Amino acid sequence: MPSLAELDLSLLSFCIKKKMTKNKRTSRFVLNLLGIGTAVSLLGDATLYTVLPHPDISAQLGITLSMVGLLLGANRAVRLLLNGPVGVLYDRMPRRGLLITALSLGAGSSIFYALGHGFWPLLMGRISWGLAWSLLWVGGNSVVLDVSTEENRGRNSGIYQMWFFTGVATTSFFGALLTDTVGFRNGQWISVIIIASTAVMWFFFLPETRVNNVTSKDSVNEKERSSKAKLPWKVIAATSFTVFVARFLAWGVLAATAILWLSELFGDGMQVASFFIPIATLTGLYTAISNLTSISSTPLAGSVSDKFGRRWPVIGVAMILGGAGLWLMSGEIRNLALLGAILVPLAGSSTETLIPAIAGDRVPKKLRSRALGLINTAGDLGATVGPFAALGALNADWLSLGEIYKIGAIFFGVVAILALSPLVSRQSKRID
Numbered sequence: 001m002p003s004l005a006e007l008d009l010s011l012l013s014f015c016i017k018k019k020m021t022k023n024k025r026t027s028r029f030v031l032n033l034l035g036i037g038t039a040v041s042l043l044g045d046a047t048l049y050t051v052l053p054h055p056d057i058s059a060q061l062g063i064t065l066s067m068v069g070l071l072l073g074a075n076r077a078v079r080l081l082l083n084g085p086v087g088v089l090y091d092r093m094p095r096r097g098l099l100i101t102a103l104s105l106g107a108g109s110s111i112f113y114a115l116g117h118g119f120w121p122l123l124m125g126r127i128s129w130g131l132a133w134s135l136l137w138v139g140g141n142s143v144v145l146d147v148s149t150e151e152n153r154g155r156n157s158g159i160y161q162m163w164f165f166t167g168v169a170t171t172s173f174f175g176a177l178l179t180d181t182v183g184f185r186n187g188q189w190i191s192v193i194i195i196a197s198t199a200v201m202w203f204f205f206l207p208e209t210r211v212n213n214v215t216s217k218d219s220v221n222e223k224e225r226s227s228k229a230k231l232p233w234k235v236i237a238a239t240s241f242t243v244f245v246a247r248f249l250a251w252g253v254l255a256a257t258a259i260l261w262l263s264e265l266f267g268d269g270m271q272v273a274s275f276f277i278p279i280a281t282l283t284g285l286y287t288a289i290s291n292l293t294s295i296s297s298t299p300l301a302g303s304v305s306d307k308f309g310r311r312w313p314v315i316g317v318a319m320i321l322g323g324a325g326l327w328l329m330s331g332e333i334r335n336l337a338l339l340g341a342i343l344v345p346l347a348g349s350s351t352e353t354l355i356p357a358i359a360g361d362r363v364p365k366k367l368r369s370r371a372l373g374l375i376n377t378a379g380d381l382g383a384t385v386g387p388f389a390a391l392g393a394l395n396a397d398w399l400s401l402g403e404i405y406k407i408g409a410i411f412f413g414v415v416a417i418l419a420l421s422p423l424v425s426r427q428s429k430r431i432d
Helices: 004-041 043-051 055-060 065-092 096-115 119-146 153-182 184-205 219-228 233-266 279-308 312-329 334-343 345-362 365-395 401-420
Strands: 269-272 275-278
Touching: 004 043, 004 096, 004 119, 004 153, 004 184, 043 065, 043 096, 043 119, 043 153, 043 184, 043 233, 043 279, 055 065, 065 119, 065 233, 065 365, 096 119, 096 184, 119 153, 119 345, 119 365, 153 184, 153 279, 153 345, 233 279, 233 312, 233 334, 233 345, 233 365, 233 401, 275 279, 279 312, 279 334, 279 345, 312 334, 312 345, 312 401, 334 345, 345 365, 365 401
Parallel strands: none
Antiparallel strands: 269 275
16 A cells, blocks of 8 residues: 555655646647737738739739839838837737737738739838738747747747748738739738638637746845846857848848749649649749748757757757758759749758757846847848848849759858857857
8 A cells, every 4th residue: 555655755746747838839820820910910911921922913902113112112111110118018018919919900011902003002011011911920939939948949830930931822822812802902901801700719729838937035135137138149149140141032032033933933823733833823823832841841940959958059950951042043944943832941941940049048037129130130120121122133034033043042042151160050059
């Protein structure tokens, strides 16, 4: 017969296991709910990136190709000013209300797209989306760090990024399909309804994850530690440069020129048996298929980095593969170019997965949202100038699309060298 001590030990073990199971379930619920909302929020924005560079769509909205480049970068330009203050805001305030506000602003931006004609109304929509995404992205990654530990930080970040890339893939295709079937403006009204409905879902089900659990006895010591905490600027510099290059190419150059690249390969569309796929729908389908690489690779990249405690080497390998893919995309051999398009997303997805995890590893807890804001500012700078640089160079006949892609491949290589260098790659777990 077991002793009283053994019974107590068994009961304690059962309670600990029960609590761990509950925490795991809660974290998974938060990650999935947060990820679904983030994915849905992309519908209006992803549609613009997919179809707006096409001359017929831009003419319908009363804008030129040069204006398209400015509009696609405008929301990121706004975030250059907003990401830092938003990070401070999330370090000091609850997450839930800010995130619901972000989704509501996202729905509002699609109203501008649906009603606007000409540059200035569409610009107002891009500014509204810039504020919405700053709140969503900094806040979403802050929530991921809230519900994660050192052992699963990379994996959880990968799950959230998986939802993000799922959103990029599905919303790009769905938005392009809506444009071809019901028209651009009607498609944007559908986006408004879907995004607003998701904001209502968050209002009822999204929990607050920012918890101040410091006891009164420890509050003085905690405040002293917080006041002495400093941002590790070497880490911020390395992560910011990496995100800048990745988003300049993936969110800027490639997103803005995908429909042009496919037009060079397939003309006005592609014939499949008795079906003809128009170029806008084909671009959305391409985005969806290429993002399958990101969707499948983000949890893997995060889990591998958790297991070995080394985030940077994973980023370095992904950059090498992405650079090779971009070089293949610059060529004229269709099959190799399509293969390259599947490899390129590895660079961006690994960066978006592991950079927040590195921030969680290396930045004091009270400053993580602030660090994420600064890192995302660098990324948004790259994404802001990317469309303008690519479309501007094409419009002025300075470079061909293939030459632009080859230069991008070289940039990926530079980041790979940085990530695999001993100075950076040996950084692993938190030091604070």
